[in-house]
Amino acid sequence: MAKLAQKYDPKEVEEKWYRQWMEDQRFHGDSADGGDPFCIVIPPPNVTGILHMGHALNNNIQDVLTRVARMQGKNTVWVPGTDHAGIATQNVVERALKKEGKTRDDLGREAFLERVWEWKQEYGSTISNQLKKLGASCDWDRERFTMDEGLSKAVREIFCRLYDKDMIYRGHRIINWCPRCQTALSDEESEHVEVEGALYHLKYAVKGVKRKLVVATTRPETMLGDTAVAVNPRDERYRDLVGKTVILPIVNREIPIIADDYVDPEFGTGVVKITPAHDPNDFEMGLRHDLAQINVMTDTGIMNEEAGPYEGMDRFECRTQLMEDLKAGGLVEQVEKHMHAVGHCYRCDTVVEPRLSPQWFVRMKSLARPAIEAVGDGRIKFVPERWNKTYMGWMENIRDWCISRQIWWGHRIPIFYCDDCGHEWAARTEPEK
Incomplete structure (x- = not known):
């Protein structure tokens, strides 16, 4: 009769069973399975590095909720993925280039983007492997990256819809400007x-x-x-x-x-x-x-x-x-x-300069209104309740959101201009001429 080991060896136990779960597709949700739908889309970690203790705690909570729902017979899916993190990722790759005595301008746009994609391949897979080591019950068949073709199309689609509704506009306004990164920042990034x-x-x-x-x-x-x-x-x-x-x-x-x-x-x-x-x-x-x-x-x-x-x-x-x-x-x-x-x-710690600059903005007042009403009528509750005042103060005085960045890595704004007549338009696909 085999004796139990005196010490728990995670390598013997965890790798074996996680591999078995993957082979049996225990974490894969299918619409044919029936049951009430239950879905969590992982808040995607940035591909700027590896997971830390905060990620471990956050993902553990999501895993518990997902596993409970699965045991309750719900049609459960936990979608894993990583975020391209425009400014942050470009910043770390630029720091790596600096050690080589180079800048992104020395490489040019295309070669620089190739370097960033290499970085993403290295650290994106590391993050996925870390989640697997945690035993995260993600549906790995649905793993996504925020610059995958499908998600990039979705970003472009939503931009065009909002632009056509005049919810997105180009304006000359005061924005937060980082003189080192040479890009606009949102209020959250300052x-x-x-x-x-x-x-x-x-x-x-x-x-x-x-x-x-x-x-x-x-x-x-x-x-x-x-x-x-x-x-x-x-x-x-x-x-x-x-x-x-x-x-x-x-x-x-x-x-x-x-x-x-x-x-x-x-x-x-x-x-x-x-x-x-x-x-x-x-x-x-x-x-x-x-x-x-x-x-x-x-x-x-x-x-x-x-x-x-x-x-x-x-x-x-x-x-x-x-x-x-x-x-x-x-x-x-x-x-x-x-x-x-x-x-x-928020990335290089340079003192931000408020300055007038032509940038792209989303009109926020109409978007904030239903969010204000949801708290006002009690559909959403804050615990402790004192955060209601903070939330309302922010939402009722919300400013238009600066969404443009002067960087190479990320989704490009799908706006095109005619040099002959000055016409400006948003397009879901590249214009033929």
């Missing part, structure tokens, strides 16, 4: 980190009178793109100045003093600088008052020709030099330490 910065109080001379307005900013380099200063219309301290102009320091540009309800008279001096091309709130105010939009930086975070004497400087070098020049001119009232949340790229 991770805000509390950092100790400074609040710079700067003096702007009012034209025609012996008076200076003090504005406070955390990004003084953007003042080079100021096109107005604003006060609250009910702030009696500045009511007589509305309609006058100030002289923007360094570049000596004459800009108007405007009144807008957005300005909080209790914050700082009650005067704010308006830079429509570098701040989302300033952008909206600029639209209301028909202000010019002056972008003072390049895609790489270098000051451009609009920055006058600072052209060619890195944005943070410009900040240092600009402050020295303003101090020398007696135009700095004070500099105080200031803790504030600064956006960082």
Whole structure:
């Protein structure tokens, strides 16, 4: 009679039985099997690396739910797959190229994409094998990758449907920009980190009178793109100045003093600088008052020709030099330490630059409405309940979603243009001419 081993040996037990389950197709769901349908599509892990402990926990929960449903006689399928993770995957392949002393531009688009596909083949299969080692009861006959032909067609189909309904549009708006990755980011991809910065109080001379307005900013380099200063219309301290102009320091540009309800008279001096091309709130105010939009930086975070004497400087070098020049001119009232949340790229940790850029957006208000109603009428409940307020605050103030990225790896936007007549259209297939 065989004795039980004193220690559990997973290699002897787990590999044998998982192989048996696969051969018997224990995890394969079929519509002919009958029973109430039960399906989980795995939240696809990125092909940027391998699974970690968080994946193990998450996938274990899905496995338990799937196995319980299967034992209850439901027609059960758990669909496995991996995500192409556009920015993240391109970033890790670019880092690998950097070790070889190369950039993606050295390779060119086609050769670079070949390298990324090689990366995907290596790490995509590793992830699948890790799930099998966990004993995950996935239906491996249905394994998918988010850039498989079928899924790519689905992405293109949905884009075209939304475009035809005017739910997707190309707009010139403020977006989160990563100067290192040189791409737009969504709000979710710009991770805000509390950092100790400074609040710079700067003096702007009012034209025609012996008076200076003090504005406070955390990004003084953007003042080079100021096109107005604003006060609250009910702030009696500045009511007589509305309609006058100030002289923007360094570049000596004459800009108007405007009144807008957005300005909080209790914050700082009650005067704010308006830079429509570098701040989302300033952008909206600029639209209301028909202000010019002056972008003072390049895609790489270098000051451009609009920055006058600072052209060619890195944005943070410009900040240092600009402050020295303003101090020398007696135009700095004070500099105080200031803790504030600064956006960082979720992949390379570069400080994100809010900037005006032509990008593609999804209109979100109408999409958010049924999601708001579902929580409002109790169909969806948050536990604990206090998260209702957070959710509602986010959804009711939701902004249009930036969906375009300036990268090579991923689904390309299926928009085409006619050079002769300027016609623009979305297409499910490549145009013949």
